[in-house]
Amino acid sequence: MQSALGGREVAVRRHQGIVIASQKLHRDLPPTTLYAYGESQETAVYPGPTLEAKMDVTSRIHWDNHIPDEEHFLPLDRSIHWANPKRGGVPTVVHLHGAETESIHDGHPEAWWTPKGEHGPTYVTQHNSYPNTQRPAMLWYHDHAVGITRLNVVAGLSGLYFLRSPEDKLTKQFPYGEYEIPLVFKDWQFWPNGSINFPNVGDNATIHPTWCPEYFGDTILVNGKVWPYLDLQPRVYRFRLLNGGNARFFNFTLSDPSLRFHKIGTDGGYLDTKPQILSSLLLAPAERLDILVDFSGLKPGDVVFLNNSAPAPFPDGDDSFNPSQILSQPENSKLMEMLQHKHQQGDTSNDSSAPVLRHRQIRLREFDDTHNDPTVSLLENRRWLDAVREFPVEGSVEVWEWINTTPDAHPIHIHLIQFQVLNQQPFNATWYLDGRCNITVDFPKPGTCFTGPPIPPEIYQTGFKDTAVVSPNFVTRYRIHFQTSDGRDFPFDPTLGPGYVFHCHILDHEDNDMMRPFKVVHATKKKSGLREKDNTILTNPLF
Template sequence: MMGPNHEFYNRRTRSTRFNAAVIMSTSWSCLDCLRLILVTSCLVAFCWELPSGVEAEDSFCQALTPSPTLTQFVDKLPIPYQIPVNTTEISIGAWKIKQKLHRDLPPTTLYAYGESQETARFPGPTFEATLDVKARIHWENHIPDNKHFLPVDTSINWAHPKHGGVPTVVHLHGAETESIYDGHPDAWWTPKGEHGYTYVTQHYSYPNSQRPALLWYHDHVVGITRLNVLAGLAGLYFVRSPKDKLTKLFPYGEYEIPFVLRDLQFWANGSINFPNIGDNATIHPTWCPEYFGDTILVNGKAWPYLEVYPRVYRLRLLNAANARFFNLSLSEPSLRFHKIGTDGGYLETKPQILKSLLVAPAERLDLLIDFSKLKPGDVVYVNNSAPAPFPDGTDSFSPPQTRSVLKFQVTAWPNSRQARGRPSNSDLRNALQYVESARTVQKIKYTNALHRYLRLQEFDDANGNPIVSLIENRTWRDPVVDFPREGAVEVWEWINTTPDAHPIHVHLIQFKVLNLQPFDENGYLNGSCNIEVGFSKPGTCFTGPPLPPKIYHTGFKDTAIVWPNFVTRYGIRFQTSDGRRFPFDPTLGPGYVFHCHILDHEDNDMMRPYKLIH
């Protein structure tokens, strides 16, 4: 796979690190100037609330003070508690809590979902939904803060409640649902009763009429999604079918393990270290192009361990990081990941047997790992080799500790279970053979499909520091220009002219990555060649033929990696993922959105609305 424009990207990262180094080594008078900017900004609501007992300290974009040294693999992996959801409405609130994220770290201030403040945790409760059975959730906001405990940058589009408070709105990521329940970025609410202009209700209804899959829910407020998700407002949501024979053929119950990955950076008192000085503080006082932490968390614990029996386990994995990609591998050479599903459910191809897994922010993976040939006492580490920013980052954003994720500790079967032997659902070969024989392939024709061309753009200051990212040179507030027809088949061609790989997410639907094709970025930008000439007639900017989807592109997706210097083509059918009509009218309400799921990009205008029509 061809990488990004290396010269441009390295210039950008050198520039960013140089600027931060200059700031930290300059005279106090210069620092006083920066502080004056921040203090002045606070007068117009650029300020934020620090957790109790925290003293204000400057934190520079992409040059954060390292976290305190923490011993890895001393905390047991927690499993979020489960809540069944159906037509009986339940109430789930966003709360301010304290949570221990490592044995040796003081409790961390978070915002988190739960039925009460006492049960609220990060990740939030795991919802168990049933195929074709509606789920009803009343989402509430009980956050007491008048201002966010992380720095809000009001120089970018954001909710800006006039009476204060922390706005929230919930997006069920991957769900096929009415737009009034989709968590539209301007449908937020606060505990003080203030609402965004697309707000309709907090009583959400999810039809669960799509293919069984792992979804996830997270906050989606315009301009502060990166803050609210980083603060802890996220959790898992399973859609399961009672007719799915694989549910019992594969490992289930205690042998089906959710893995929610993310990264954070901490101060010594346990609070989150988040930049309060941006790359270009005169334009965006606190906004930073990407947030990278030096501490890896799984299910809300830093570098935990999990005891496993010598059998097959099923792992349901989510990358919930703001910007960090993960490339996961296992330290035991004999082990492999058996990938059986992705964002939209089971693969339509045979299971993929892989040594490594690349997973971008918001992507999910359905995996099997067979520990049956290992013996008690054996240890297997999950490692990470993805650079940050991806794909061509630097060591400064990926210190050595970010290479470690989790430890599996193989333990002996208890005597009561040894007598029964291994459960039948641990037979990996039979399970995989069943998947291959039972799979169905949906053939969708894209020959006469409408093509939409969508440029990803980054605009920098004179020093090469990013100041905004756009799609088709439009901001979030620009009028809607994309109106797909319900039931139509389209090809969306993402033309990436930036140095980053972007995980692009489209609300409401599942799509397939058709192919990707390299192009001459300089020629395209200066107008000496073209791309937008149709799916079957390559434009003069292309530098090679279309390439098949990469292994991490396969399956039904709602989020996929769009590489720099490539055109990546999504094949989209505006129906349910199993080919049916939506059980609701998708043309009603405020409509849907598509955006980059690097949340720092999304918050600074790399997000656009779209509306379906009949």
């Protein structure tokens, strides 16, 4: 089938509905009521159906909402800004996380809809189009309705989306088929009757009756199963990991010290450098990893546990925040032969020699009540509904500096593009907030807030990313090229529609205003009146 736009091939259209489902998540647990994606009531499941797409072949998906509930089955907090349909119902809108797509198809938070035909202010269509012109990667789709994303995702609204390249299927350099296994991690709490236990009283109920700073479950699910196991053969496996939880970080290790993780890809696809041999894997909410593990040395009956040591909330002062991860040791020759494979697509993407047009500084702030319980976290001290202040120019390169003055690590996600973490630099957040120093003064000059020089990104921050960890008491710098991740112009006009957003992917933070809009502009339009605001700096002595 040929597209009416540009003659590009278009994949067969799919219909995905959102319904109430009942799913048995463990043999000893009664069925759990969920909201789930599926082509029908009978096929709806958590995680949602895994969607497969081909590079340079447009996918068209119609998303629908058939949830009959008058109100969400999880506790709703009306004290924070949310969709708030006048005629009731559960608002939904689908975001294909990591996709490079036009903003009317991006799952804008205010583009929600309900089964009763009520729409949010930026709603345009439920017939979404995904060009799939970016590098091959594992994306994921999830709900993004303003103010209730945390509820809809906890309720089950997420699933995987694989973007494949013909080269992958021709070379078969890495394990595939039954030996390529996606692993979707999620944490839940359950009542004895199988229903989801979600807080119904806020930390400070006088301000937010039910909202809490983070939701942490005491039960881990993988691919919709509670504490599952996997029978393995003595060979190399490829695992595609997603942290699909609301707030929990994972720091994975294997119980057999002879086994290692071989990282070959991340959010944005294959690494452009040689694979990384790791003893642990840090995975923040929304991050993905593509890894190989060689089990060929195991014997029948051997058992290996996948352990998690990340504290909650992260990092909570734990030394495991920056574990020693890179190893150097002899490796199995067959595995090393696989790792010699160099994926060609993306080798020249996001040219690092391109000049930086602009540097931005964005402060992360947390505000507490008199009992030191957080009541809101903000980006640049602004709410979601405040006016747009970021207008990046299409095709330009910018550096965004995230100044984290909070005690928590925040996984910051930017829609539309992939980026790379340049570096991070420690600073004294207390002095900075008190106005006793300045981060525009380089270390070690007098008056600087920095307590050390810039350091390279942590191993878990490397590769092309759409979500990366911004550490407390650090300034973390993203290098962003506002073009496709493989170096081409966007196959659509990114300046049209409601625009895009950036936000913390701890969903409880996102829902309570740790999210901001941005709009891409053409260079000609940029000169005709749209102006940058005061959180933008044109020069910085650090660069």
